[in-house]
Amino acid sequence: PDPKTPTSESFTAFIVDADSPGITKGRKEINMGQRAANTSGITFEDVVVPKENVLGGEGAGFKIAMGTFDITRPPVGAGAVGICQRALDEATKYSLERKTFGTPIANHQVAIKLLSKNEFIHFHTIFIILPFNRGGQVRVKA
Structure with a gap:
């Protein structure tokens, strides 16, 4: 070239x-x-x-590779969110059972913040993947 x-x-x-x-x-x-x-x-x-x-013609390899990433990255993100969701479910269950200072740790501000952050990540990933499921691109959203 x-x-x-x-x-x-x-x-x-x-x-x-x-x-x-x-x-x-x-x-x-x-x-x-x-x-x-x-x-x-x-x-x-x-x-x-x-x-x-x-x-795709000579010189189109980079464009093809980037298009492949558009297709493969959302499922990787979805898999990570699935793992995160399971961890969140287990953490929520534990935080409701375990008590410190006479109250479930789920009532402590730091636990609430951690649990809500994981929930945000879950919904943010869904927000990114929705256009992909409709045939759109995801790289702009991410």
Whole structure:
């Protein structure tokens, strides 16, 4: 590519068979979060990419990658909110059962603040995801 081309137009997305000559798969990386994801490096040496395997045209790879993030990020956020909701449910239950100074800890201001902050995160994520569910973009809202 031309060195004067903007970075956002310097990548090309394509599809090739993993068994194509010149493709070497690297070792599986250890992920911090999504351990089920099979993440590894790939080396391409003199791999031939047929013109019909180029996605969106030459230089459209960055745009395609960003579009993929638009699709994959909301479910990740929703999963995190689900985990947070369960933690909130357990914390609420405990805060109603456990007493300090003769009153449930749910009545203490600091506990109320923590519980309400988690509830806010839950609803904020729903607010962000709603346009996505209707076919809109989420990156502006986030």
